Amino acid sequence: MTQTIGYGVLYYAFSVFLAPMQRDLVGSGTQVAAAFTLAVLISALCAPLVGRLVDARGGRGLMATGSALGTLAVLAWSRADSLPQLYAVFVVVGIASAMVLYEPAFAVIVSWFDGTSRANALLALTIVAGFASSIFLPLTGLLVESYGWRHALVVLALVYGLSAIPLHAFVLRHRPHPPVKAAALSRERTTIVRAAVRARPFWLLVIAFTAHSGAVATIAILLITYLVHLDHSPIFAAGVAGLLGVLSVTGRLVTTGLQRRLPAAIVAAVIFTLQAIGALLLPLVGDSVPGAIGCVLLFGLGFGIDAITQPYLLTVRYGTIAYASLAGRIAFFSITARATAPLSAVALTQLIGYGSVMTTVASACLAAALALTAYHRLPLSQVPT
Incomplete structure:
Protein backbone atom coordinates (compact mmCIF):
# COMPACT_ATOMS: atom_id res chain seq x y z
CA MET A 1 0.00 0.00 0.00
CA THR A 2 2.66 2.51 0.99
CA GLN A 3 4.80 1.81 -2.09
CA THR A 4 1.85 2.09 -4.45
CA ILE A 5 0.68 5.39 -2.97
CA GLY A 6 4.23 6.66 -2.46
CA TYR A 7 5.27 6.13 -6.05
CA GLY A 8 1.95 7.53 -7.25
CA VAL A 9 2.32 10.76 -5.26
CA LEU A 10 6.08 11.32 -5.05
CA TYR A 11 7.05 10.06 -8.52
CA TYR A 12 4.38 9.58 -11.18
CA ALA A 13 2.09 12.52 -10.37
CA PHE A 14 4.74 15.04 -11.39
CA SER A 15 4.13 14.55 -15.11
CA VAL A 16 0.47 15.59 -14.68
CA PHE A 17 1.48 18.82 -12.92
CA LEU A 18 4.14 19.75 -15.49
CA ALA A 19 1.93 21.83 -17.80
CA PRO A 20 0.00 23.80 -15.14
CA MET A 21 3.20 24.48 -13.17
CA GLN A 22 4.92 25.69 -16.31
CA ARG A 23 2.11 28.20 -16.80
CA ASP A 24 1.83 29.42 -13.21
CA LEU A 25 5.52 29.46 -12.31
CA VAL A 26 6.52 31.18 -15.58
CA GLY A 27 9.17 28.66 -16.54
CA SER A 28 9.96 26.55 -19.57
CA GLY A 29 9.17 22.85 -19.62
CA THR A 30 12.86 22.06 -19.19
CA GLN A 31 13.20 24.37 -16.21
CA VAL A 32 10.21 22.86 -14.44
CA ALA A 33 11.18 19.28 -15.30
CA ALA A 34 14.64 19.94 -13.85
CA ALA A 35 13.02 19.88 -10.39
CA PHE A 36 12.11 16.22 -10.85
CA THR A 37 15.61 15.37 -12.08
CA LEU A 38 17.02 17.15 -9.04
CA ALA A 39 14.84 15.04 -6.73
CA VAL A 40 16.03 11.80 -8.33
CA LEU A 41 19.69 12.84 -8.04
CA ILE A 42 19.21 13.80 -4.38
CA SER A 43 17.60 10.40 -3.80
CA ALA A 44 20.67 8.74 -5.33
CA LEU A 45 23.01 10.72 -3.07
CA CYS A 46 21.02 9.71 0.01
CA ALA A 47 20.74 6.02 -0.89
CA PRO A 48 24.01 4.79 0.73
CA LEU A 49 23.28 6.56 4.02
CA VAL A 50 19.69 5.31 4.06
CA GLY A 51 20.94 1.77 3.48
CA ARG A 52 23.29 1.96 6.47
CA LEU A 53 20.50 3.33 8.68
CA VAL A 54 18.06 0.58 7.66
CA ASP A 55 20.66 -2.10 8.37
CA ALA A 56 21.43 -0.59 11.76
CA ARG A 57 17.96 0.39 12.98
CA GLY A 58 15.36 -1.19 10.73
CA GLY A 59 12.73 0.49 8.60
CA ARG A 60 10.11 1.67 11.09
CA GLY A 61 11.53 4.97 12.29
CA LEU A 62 13.21 5.87 9.02
CA MET A 63 10.19 5.16 6.80
CA ALA A 64 7.73 6.81 9.20
CA THR A 65 9.91 9.93 9.30
CA GLY A 66 10.32 9.84 5.52
CA SER A 67 6.54 9.57 5.08
CA ALA A 68 6.00 12.64 7.26
CA LEU A 69 8.73 14.49 5.38
CA GLY A 70 7.22 13.51 2.04
CA THR A 71 3.77 14.68 3.15
CA LEU A 72 5.13 18.05 4.23
CA ALA A 73 7.10 18.35 0.98
CA VAL A 74 4.00 17.77 -1.15
CA LEU A 75 2.09 20.34 0.90
CA ALA A 76 4.97 22.82 0.39
CA TRP A 77 4.95 21.96 -3.32
CA SER A 78 1.34 23.15 -3.49
CA ARG A 79 2.48 26.57 -2.22
CA ALA A 80 5.51 27.02 -4.51
CA ASP A 81 5.33 30.36 -6.34
CA SER A 82 8.68 30.37 -8.16
CA LEU A 83 11.24 28.03 -9.68
CA PRO A 84 13.72 28.42 -6.76
CA GLN A 85 10.97 27.45 -4.32
CA LEU A 86 10.07 24.47 -6.51
CA TYR A 87 13.69 23.31 -6.59
CA ALA A 88 13.97 23.64 -2.81
CA VAL A 89 10.83 21.56 -2.35
CA PHE A 90 12.13 18.85 -4.64
CA VAL A 91 15.36 18.56 -2.70
CA VAL A 92 13.13 17.50 0.21
CA VAL A 93 11.07 15.23 -2.08
CA GLY A 94 14.30 13.51 -3.11
CA ILE A 95 15.36 12.96 0.51
CA ALA A 96 11.91 11.62 1.42
CA SER A 97 11.87 9.32 -1.63
CA ALA A 98 15.18 7.77 -0.61
CA MET A 99 13.67 7.06 2.83
CA VAL A 100 10.37 5.51 1.76
CA LEU A 101 10.44 3.98 -1.75
CA TYR A 102 11.75 0.68 -3.10
CA GLU A 103 15.26 0.52 -1.61
CA PRO A 104 14.26 0.65 2.09
CA ALA A 105 11.09 -1.36 1.39
CA PHE A 106 13.14 -4.16 -0.18
CA ALA A 107 15.50 -4.09 2.80
CA VAL A 108 12.56 -4.55 5.18
CA ILE A 109 11.30 -7.54 3.19
CA VAL A 110 14.76 -9.08 2.90
CA SER A 111 15.26 -8.85 6.67
CA TRP A 112 11.88 -10.43 7.45
CA PHE A 113 11.42 -13.27 4.95
CA ASP A 114 13.56 -16.25 3.94
CA GLY A 115 13.96 -18.23 0.74
CA THR A 116 10.83 -18.71 -1.36
CA SER A 117 8.78 -16.51 0.97
CA ARG A 118 11.19 -13.63 0.31
CA ALA A 119 10.92 -14.06 -3.47
CA ASN A 120 7.12 -14.18 -3.26
CA ALA A 121 7.00 -11.09 -1.04
CA LEU A 122 9.24 -9.09 -3.38
CA LEU A 123 7.16 -10.23 -6.35
CA ALA A 124 3.89 -9.23 -4.64
CA LEU A 125 5.29 -5.83 -3.70
CA THR A 126 6.58 -4.99 -7.16
CA ILE A 127 3.47 -6.24 -8.94
CA VAL A 128 1.07 -4.24 -6.79
CA ALA A 129 3.25 -1.11 -6.75
CA GLY A 130 3.63 -1.51 -10.51
CA PHE A 131 0.05 -0.27 -10.81
CA ALA A 132 0.93 3.06 -9.18
CA SER A 133 1.08 4.89 -12.50
CA SER A 134 -2.14 3.26 -13.74
CA ILE A 135 -3.95 4.45 -10.61
CA PHE A 136 -2.41 7.83 -9.89
CA LEU A 137 -1.96 9.32 -13.37
CA PRO A 138 -5.70 9.36 -14.12
CA LEU A 139 -6.58 10.15 -10.49
CA THR A 140 -4.20 13.12 -10.46
CA GLY A 141 -5.54 14.30 -13.80
CA LEU A 142 -9.08 14.21 -12.45
CA LEU A 143 -8.06 16.13 -9.32
CA VAL A 144 -6.27 18.80 -11.36
CA GLU A 145 -9.25 19.19 -13.68
CA SER A 146 -11.68 19.43 -10.76
CA TYR A 147 -9.75 21.49 -8.21
CA GLY A 148 -6.64 22.93 -9.89
CA TRP A 149 -3.08 21.70 -9.41
CA ARG A 150 -2.46 23.31 -6.02
CA HIS A 151 -5.53 21.85 -4.34
CA ALA A 152 -4.88 18.53 -6.08
CA LEU A 153 -1.48 18.39 -4.37
CA VAL A 154 -3.09 19.05 -0.99
CA VAL A 155 -5.45 16.11 -1.55
CA LEU A 156 -2.58 13.83 -2.61
CA ALA A 157 -0.49 14.90 0.40
CA LEU A 158 -3.35 13.99 2.75
CA VAL A 159 -3.92 10.66 1.01
CA TYR A 160 -0.25 9.80 1.33
CA GLY A 161 0.25 11.08 4.87
CA LEU A 162 -2.87 9.46 6.33
CA SER A 163 -1.92 6.09 4.88
CA ALA A 164 1.88 5.87 4.90
CA ILE A 165 2.72 7.53 8.23
CA PRO A 166 0.61 5.25 10.47
CA LEU A 167 1.40 2.11 8.46
CA HIS A 168 5.14 2.72 8.66
CA ALA A 169 5.04 3.87 12.28
CA PHE A 170 2.76 1.18 13.75
CA VAL A 171 2.91 -1.84 11.42
CA LEU A 172 6.60 -2.18 10.49
CA ARG A 173 8.66 -3.98 13.08
CA HIS A 174 11.92 -5.87 13.36
CA ARG A 175 11.94 -9.57 12.72
CA PRO A 176 12.59 -11.49 15.94
CA HIS A 177 16.24 -12.54 16.01
CA PRO A 178 18.34 -14.28 18.63
CA PRO A 179 19.90 -11.63 20.85
CA VAL A 180 23.08 -10.27 19.29
CA LYS A 181 25.15 -7.45 20.67
CA ALA A 182 24.71 -4.34 18.55
Whole structure:
Protein backbone atom coordinates (compact mmCIF):
# COMPACT_ATOMS: atom_id res chain seq x y z
CA MET A 1 0.00 0.00 0.00
CA THR A 2 2.66 2.51 0.99
CA GLN A 3 4.80 1.81 -2.09
CA THR A 4 1.85 2.09 -4.45
CA ILE A 5 0.68 5.39 -2.97
CA GLY A 6 4.23 6.66 -2.46
CA TYR A 7 5.27 6.13 -6.05
CA GLY A 8 1.95 7.53 -7.25
CA VAL A 9 2.32 10.76 -5.26
CA LEU A 10 6.08 11.32 -5.05
CA TYR A 11 7.05 10.06 -8.52
CA TYR A 12 4.38 9.58 -11.18
CA ALA A 13 2.09 12.52 -10.37
CA PHE A 14 4.74 15.04 -11.39
CA SER A 15 4.13 14.55 -15.11
CA VAL A 16 0.47 15.59 -14.68
CA PHE A 17 1.48 18.82 -12.92
CA LEU A 18 4.14 19.75 -15.49
CA ALA A 19 1.93 21.83 -17.80
CA PRO A 20 0.00 23.80 -15.14
CA MET A 21 3.20 24.48 -13.17
CA GLN A 22 4.92 25.69 -16.31
CA ARG A 23 2.11 28.20 -16.80
CA ASP A 24 1.83 29.42 -13.21
CA LEU A 25 5.52 29.46 -12.31
CA VAL A 26 6.52 31.18 -15.58
CA GLY A 27 9.17 28.66 -16.54
CA SER A 28 9.96 26.55 -19.57
CA GLY A 29 9.17 22.85 -19.62
CA THR A 30 12.86 22.06 -19.19
CA GLN A 31 13.20 24.37 -16.21
CA VAL A 32 10.21 22.86 -14.44
CA ALA A 33 11.18 19.28 -15.30
CA ALA A 34 14.64 19.94 -13.85
CA ALA A 35 13.02 19.88 -10.39
CA PHE A 36 12.11 16.22 -10.85
CA THR A 37 15.61 15.37 -12.08
CA LEU A 38 17.02 17.15 -9.04
CA ALA A 39 14.84 15.04 -6.73
CA VAL A 40 16.03 11.80 -8.33
CA LEU A 41 19.69 12.84 -8.04
CA ILE A 42 19.21 13.80 -4.38
CA SER A 43 17.60 10.40 -3.80
CA ALA A 44 20.67 8.74 -5.33
CA LEU A 45 23.01 10.72 -3.07
CA CYS A 46 21.02 9.71 0.01
CA ALA A 47 20.74 6.02 -0.89
CA PRO A 48 24.01 4.79 0.73
CA LEU A 49 23.28 6.56 4.02
CA VAL A 50 19.69 5.31 4.06
CA GLY A 51 20.94 1.77 3.48
CA ARG A 52 23.29 1.96 6.47
CA LEU A 53 20.50 3.33 8.68
CA VAL A 54 18.06 0.58 7.66
CA ASP A 55 20.66 -2.10 8.37
CA ALA A 56 21.43 -0.59 11.76
CA ARG A 57 17.96 0.39 12.98
CA GLY A 58 15.36 -1.19 10.73
CA GLY A 59 12.73 0.49 8.60
CA ARG A 60 10.11 1.67 11.09
CA GLY A 61 11.53 4.97 12.29
CA LEU A 62 13.21 5.87 9.02
CA MET A 63 10.19 5.16 6.80
CA ALA A 64 7.73 6.81 9.20
CA THR A 65 9.91 9.93 9.30
CA GLY A 66 10.32 9.84 5.52
CA SER A 67 6.54 9.57 5.08
CA ALA A 68 6.00 12.64 7.26
CA LEU A 69 8.73 14.49 5.38
CA GLY A 70 7.22 13.51 2.04
CA THR A 71 3.77 14.68 3.15
CA LEU A 72 5.13 18.05 4.23
CA ALA A 73 7.10 18.35 0.98
CA VAL A 74 4.00 17.77 -1.15
CA LEU A 75 2.09 20.34 0.90
CA ALA A 76 4.97 22.82 0.39
CA TRP A 77 4.95 21.96 -3.32
CA SER A 78 1.34 23.15 -3.49
CA ARG A 79 2.48 26.57 -2.22
CA ALA A 80 5.51 27.02 -4.51
CA ASP A 81 5.33 30.36 -6.34
CA SER A 82 8.68 30.37 -8.16
CA LEU A 83 11.24 28.03 -9.68
CA PRO A 84 13.72 28.42 -6.76
CA GLN A 85 10.97 27.45 -4.32
CA LEU A 86 10.07 24.47 -6.51
CA TYR A 87 13.69 23.31 -6.59
CA ALA A 88 13.97 23.64 -2.81
CA VAL A 89 10.83 21.56 -2.35
CA PHE A 90 12.13 18.85 -4.64
CA VAL A 91 15.36 18.56 -2.70
CA VAL A 92 13.13 17.50 0.21
CA VAL A 93 11.07 15.23 -2.08
CA GLY A 94 14.30 13.51 -3.11
CA ILE A 95 15.36 12.96 0.51
CA ALA A 96 11.91 11.62 1.42
CA SER A 97 11.87 9.32 -1.63
CA ALA A 98 15.18 7.77 -0.61
CA MET A 99 13.67 7.06 2.83
CA VAL A 100 10.37 5.51 1.76
CA LEU A 101 10.44 3.98 -1.75
CA TYR A 102 11.75 0.68 -3.10
CA GLU A 103 15.26 0.52 -1.61
CA PRO A 104 14.26 0.65 2.09
CA ALA A 105 11.09 -1.36 1.39
CA PHE A 106 13.14 -4.16 -0.18
CA ALA A 107 15.50 -4.09 2.80
CA VAL A 108 12.56 -4.55 5.18
CA ILE A 109 11.30 -7.54 3.19
CA VAL A 110 14.76 -9.08 2.90
CA SER A 111 15.26 -8.85 6.67
CA TRP A 112 11.88 -10.43 7.45
CA PHE A 113 11.42 -13.27 4.95
CA ASP A 114 13.56 -16.25 3.94
CA GLY A 115 13.96 -18.23 0.74
CA THR A 116 10.83 -18.71 -1.36
CA SER A 117 8.78 -16.51 0.97
CA ARG A 118 11.19 -13.63 0.31
CA ALA A 119 10.92 -14.06 -3.47
CA ASN A 120 7.12 -14.18 -3.26
CA ALA A 121 7.00 -11.09 -1.04
CA LEU A 122 9.24 -9.09 -3.38
CA LEU A 123 7.16 -10.23 -6.35
CA ALA A 124 3.89 -9.23 -4.64
CA LEU A 125 5.29 -5.83 -3.70
CA THR A 126 6.58 -4.99 -7.16
CA ILE A 127 3.47 -6.24 -8.94
CA VAL A 128 1.07 -4.24 -6.79
CA ALA A 129 3.25 -1.11 -6.75
CA GLY A 130 3.63 -1.51 -10.51
CA PHE A 131 0.05 -0.27 -10.81
CA ALA A 132 0.93 3.06 -9.18
CA SER A 133 1.08 4.89 -12.50
CA SER A 134 -2.14 3.26 -13.74
CA ILE A 135 -3.95 4.45 -10.61
CA PHE A 136 -2.41 7.83 -9.89
CA LEU A 137 -1.96 9.32 -13.37
CA PRO A 138 -5.70 9.36 -14.12
CA LEU A 139 -6.58 10.15 -10.49
CA THR A 140 -4.20 13.12 -10.46
CA GLY A 141 -5.54 14.30 -13.80
CA LEU A 142 -9.08 14.21 -12.45
CA LEU A 143 -8.06 16.13 -9.32
CA VAL A 144 -6.27 18.80 -11.36
CA GLU A 145 -9.25 19.19 -13.68
CA SER A 146 -11.68 19.43 -10.76
CA TYR A 147 -9.75 21.49 -8.21
CA GLY A 148 -6.64 22.93 -9.89
CA TRP A 149 -3.08 21.70 -9.41
CA ARG A 150 -2.46 23.31 -6.02
CA HIS A 151 -5.53 21.85 -4.34
CA ALA A 152 -4.88 18.53 -6.08
CA LEU A 153 -1.48 18.39 -4.37
CA VAL A 154 -3.09 19.05 -0.99
CA VAL A 155 -5.45 16.11 -1.55
CA LEU A 156 -2.58 13.83 -2.61
CA ALA A 157 -0.49 14.90 0.40
CA LEU A 158 -3.35 13.99 2.75
CA VAL A 159 -3.92 10.66 1.01
CA TYR A 160 -0.25 9.80 1.33
CA GLY A 161 0.25 11.08 4.87
CA LEU A 162 -2.87 9.46 6.33
CA SER A 163 -1.92 6.09 4.88
CA ALA A 164 1.88 5.87 4.90
CA ILE A 165 2.72 7.53 8.23
CA PRO A 166 0.61 5.25 10.47
CA LEU A 167 1.40 2.11 8.46
CA HIS A 168 5.14 2.72 8.66
CA ALA A 169 5.04 3.87 12.28
CA PHE A 170 2.76 1.18 13.75
CA VAL A 171 2.91 -1.84 11.42
CA LEU A 172 6.60 -2.18 10.49
CA ARG A 173 8.66 -3.98 13.08
CA HIS A 174 11.92 -5.87 13.36
CA ARG A 175 11.94 -9.57 12.72
CA PRO A 176 12.59 -11.49 15.94
CA HIS A 177 16.24 -12.54 16.01
CA PRO A 178 18.34 -14.28 18.63
CA PRO A 179 19.90 -11.63 20.85
CA VAL A 180 23.08 -10.27 19.29
CA LYS A 181 25.15 -7.45 20.67
CA ALA A 182 24.71 -4.34 18.55
CA ALA A 183 28.43 -3.63 18.52
CA ALA A 184 29.26 -7.13 17.27
CA LEU A 185 26.58 -6.94 14.58
CA SER A 186 27.86 -3.55 13.46
CA ARG A 187 31.43 -4.85 13.18
CA GLU A 188 30.22 -7.86 11.22
CA ARG A 189 28.25 -5.62 8.87
CA THR A 190 31.23 -3.32 8.35
CA THR A 191 33.44 -6.32 7.56
CA ILE A 192 31.00 -7.62 4.94
CA VAL A 193 30.61 -4.22 3.26
CA ARG A 194 34.36 -3.54 3.15
CA ALA A 195 35.09 -6.96 1.71
CA ALA A 196 32.32 -6.61 -0.87
CA VAL A 197 33.28 -3.19 -2.23
CA ARG A 198 36.90 -4.30 -2.65
CA ALA A 199 36.01 -7.33 -4.75
CA ARG A 200 34.96 -7.90 -8.34
CA PRO A 201 31.46 -9.43 -7.85
CA PHE A 202 30.00 -6.30 -6.27
CA TRP A 203 31.24 -4.03 -9.06
CA LEU A 204 29.91 -6.38 -11.71
CA LEU A 205 26.50 -5.92 -10.09
CA VAL A 206 27.00 -2.16 -10.09
CA ILE A 207 27.85 -2.22 -13.82
CA ALA A 208 24.91 -4.49 -14.67
CA PHE A 209 22.18 -2.60 -12.83
CA THR A 210 23.52 0.86 -13.64
CA ALA A 211 23.72 0.15 -17.38
CA HIS A 212 20.28 -1.45 -17.35
CA SER A 213 18.69 1.41 -15.39
CA GLY A 214 20.00 3.94 -17.89
CA ALA A 215 18.74 1.90 -20.84
CA VAL A 216 15.25 1.40 -19.38
CA ALA A 217 14.92 5.08 -18.42
CA THR A 218 15.93 6.13 -21.93
CA ILE A 219 13.33 3.93 -23.59
CA ALA A 220 10.65 5.09 -21.16
CA ILE A 221 11.28 8.70 -22.16
CA LEU A 222 11.92 8.34 -25.90
CA LEU A 223 9.64 5.51 -27.02
CA ILE A 224 6.51 7.52 -27.80
CA THR A 225 8.34 10.32 -29.62
CA TYR A 226 10.43 7.79 -31.55
CA LEU A 227 7.37 5.84 -32.69
CA VAL A 228 5.78 9.10 -33.84
CA HIS A 229 9.05 9.90 -35.62
CA LEU A 230 8.64 6.56 -37.43
CA ASP A 231 5.29 7.85 -38.78
CA HIS A 232 3.00 6.08 -36.34
CA SER A 233 0.02 7.98 -34.95
CA PRO A 234 0.32 9.47 -31.45
CA ILE A 235 -2.56 7.26 -30.28
CA PHE A 236 -0.82 4.12 -31.53
CA ALA A 237 2.49 5.22 -30.04
CA ALA A 238 0.93 5.86 -26.63
CA GLY A 239 -0.95 2.55 -26.74
CA VAL A 240 2.17 0.56 -27.59
CA ALA A 241 4.18 2.37 -24.91
CA GLY A 242 1.44 1.46 -22.45
CA LEU A 243 2.35 -2.19 -23.00
CA LEU A 244 5.53 -1.61 -21.01
CA GLY A 245 3.62 -1.49 -17.72
CA VAL A 246 1.79 -4.75 -18.45
CA LEU A 247 4.98 -6.42 -19.67
CA SER A 248 6.85 -5.39 -16.53
CA VAL A 249 4.42 -7.53 -14.51
CA THR A 250 4.84 -10.40 -16.99
CA GLY A 251 8.62 -10.13 -16.84
CA ARG A 252 8.66 -10.21 -13.05
CA LEU A 253 6.41 -13.29 -12.93
CA VAL A 254 8.54 -15.10 -15.51
CA THR A 255 11.79 -14.12 -13.81
CA THR A 256 10.64 -15.24 -10.36
CA GLY A 257 9.49 -18.59 -11.75
CA LEU A 258 12.71 -19.21 -13.68
CA GLN A 259 14.93 -18.20 -10.76
CA ARG A 260 13.63 -21.21 -8.84
CA ARG A 261 15.02 -23.55 -11.53
CA LEU A 262 17.90 -21.66 -13.18
CA PRO A 263 20.68 -19.31 -12.01
CA ALA A 264 19.16 -15.88 -11.40
CA ALA A 265 22.05 -14.00 -12.99
CA ILE A 266 21.77 -16.03 -16.20
CA VAL A 267 17.99 -15.58 -16.35
CA ALA A 268 18.41 -11.81 -16.10
CA ALA A 269 21.30 -11.82 -18.60
CA VAL A 270 19.14 -13.62 -21.20
CA ILE A 271 16.28 -11.16 -20.72
CA PHE A 272 18.67 -8.19 -20.96
CA THR A 273 19.96 -9.68 -24.23
CA LEU A 274 16.40 -9.91 -25.58
CA GLN A 275 16.00 -6.23 -24.69
CA ALA A 276 19.16 -5.42 -26.65
CA ILE A 277 17.74 -7.26 -29.66
CA GLY A 278 14.50 -5.31 -29.38
CA ALA A 279 16.34 -1.97 -29.24
CA LEU A 280 18.54 -2.89 -32.22
CA LEU A 281 15.59 -4.01 -34.33
CA LEU A 282 13.40 -0.99 -33.60
CA PRO A 283 15.12 1.33 -36.14
CA LEU A 284 14.99 -1.46 -38.73
CA VAL A 285 11.43 -2.76 -38.45
CA GLY A 286 9.74 -0.26 -36.12
CA ASP A 287 8.08 1.64 -38.98
CA SER A 288 5.59 -1.23 -39.37
CA VAL A 289 2.88 -1.98 -36.82
CA PRO A 290 3.93 -5.63 -36.20
CA GLY A 291 7.59 -4.59 -36.03
CA ALA A 292 6.96 -1.84 -33.48
CA ILE A 293 4.82 -4.10 -31.31
CA GLY A 294 7.34 -6.95 -31.51
CA CYS A 295 10.26 -4.73 -30.50
CA VAL A 296 8.34 -3.28 -27.57
CA LEU A 297 7.36 -6.78 -26.45
CA LEU A 298 11.01 -7.84 -26.44
CA PHE A 299 12.17 -4.78 -24.54
CA GLY A 300 9.23 -4.69 -22.16
CA LEU A 301 9.99 -8.15 -20.75
CA GLY A 302 12.97 -6.64 -18.95
CA PHE A 303 11.13 -3.71 -17.40
CA GLY A 304 11.38 -4.03 -13.64
CA ILE A 305 13.19 -7.36 -13.38
CA ASP A 306 16.17 -5.68 -11.71
CA ALA A 307 13.84 -5.09 -8.74
CA ILE A 308 13.45 -8.88 -8.45
CA THR A 309 16.96 -9.96 -9.39
CA GLN A 310 19.16 -7.56 -7.42
CA PRO A 311 17.86 -8.49 -3.92
CA TYR A 312 18.19 -12.18 -4.76
CA LEU A 313 21.79 -11.90 -5.97
CA LEU A 314 22.86 -9.72 -3.06
CA THR A 315 21.37 -11.97 -0.37
CA VAL A 316 22.70 -15.20 -1.92
CA ARG A 317 26.27 -13.87 -2.01
CA TYR A 318 26.41 -11.56 1.00
CA GLY A 319 23.56 -12.60 3.29
CA THR A 320 21.07 -10.21 4.84
CA ILE A 321 23.11 -8.53 7.57
CA ALA A 322 24.48 -5.81 5.27
CA TYR A 323 21.86 -6.01 2.51
CA ALA A 324 20.59 -2.42 2.74
CA SER A 325 24.10 -0.96 2.95
CA LEU A 326 25.19 -2.77 -0.22
CA ALA A 327 21.92 -2.11 -2.03
CA GLY A 328 22.21 1.58 -1.16
CA ARG A 329 25.63 1.75 -2.79
CA ILE A 330 24.32 0.14 -5.96
CA ALA A 331 21.31 2.47 -5.89
CA PHE A 332 23.61 5.50 -5.88
CA PHE A 333 24.87 4.53 -9.33
CA SER A 334 21.68 3.08 -10.80
CA ILE A 335 19.42 5.95 -9.70
CA THR A 336 21.94 8.49 -11.00
CA ALA A 337 21.87 6.71 -14.36
CA ARG A 338 18.08 6.70 -14.29
CA ALA A 339 18.08 10.48 -13.75
CA THR A 340 20.78 11.49 -16.23
CA ALA A 341 20.42 8.98 -19.08
CA PRO A 342 17.10 10.34 -20.45
CA LEU A 343 18.41 13.92 -20.58
CA SER A 344 21.56 12.73 -22.32
CA ALA A 345 19.51 10.64 -24.74
CA VAL A 346 17.28 13.58 -25.69
CA ALA A 347 20.37 15.67 -26.43
CA LEU A 348 21.97 12.84 -28.41
CA THR A 349 18.93 12.38 -30.63
CA GLN A 350 19.46 15.93 -31.89
CA LEU A 351 23.12 15.20 -32.65
CA ILE A 352 23.25 11.63 -33.91
CA GLY A 353 19.60 10.61 -34.40
CA TYR A 354 17.24 8.09 -32.83
CA GLY A 355 18.85 5.09 -34.51
CA SER A 356 22.22 5.69 -32.89
CA VAL A 357 20.58 6.22 -29.51
CA MET A 358 18.81 2.86 -29.85
CA THR A 359 22.20 1.28 -30.62
CA THR A 360 23.54 2.87 -27.43
CA VAL A 361 20.58 1.47 -25.46
CA ALA A 362 21.24 -1.99 -26.92
CA SER A 363 24.92 -1.71 -25.99
CA ALA A 364 23.98 -0.85 -22.40
CA CYS A 365 21.69 -3.89 -22.18
CA LEU A 366 24.41 -6.14 -23.60
CA ALA A 367 26.94 -4.69 -21.14
CA ALA A 368 24.52 -5.51 -18.32
CA ALA A 369 24.05 -9.06 -19.64
CA LEU A 370 27.80 -9.63 -19.93
CA ALA A 371 28.40 -8.27 -16.43
CA LEU A 372 25.82 -10.67 -14.95
CA THR A 373 27.27 -13.58 -16.92
CA ALA A 374 30.72 -12.80 -15.53
CA TYR A 375 29.21 -12.45 -12.06
CA HIS A 376 27.61 -15.89 -12.32
CA ARG A 377 30.98 -17.49 -13.09
CA LEU A 378 32.58 -16.22 -9.89
CA PRO A 379 32.49 -18.53 -6.86
CA LEU A 380 30.29 -17.55 -3.95
CA SER A 381 32.14 -16.25 -0.91
CA GLN A 382 31.24 -17.52 2.54
CA VAL A 383 29.53 -14.74 4.49
CA PRO A 384 27.22 -14.66 7.52
CA THR A 385 23.49 -14.85 6.70
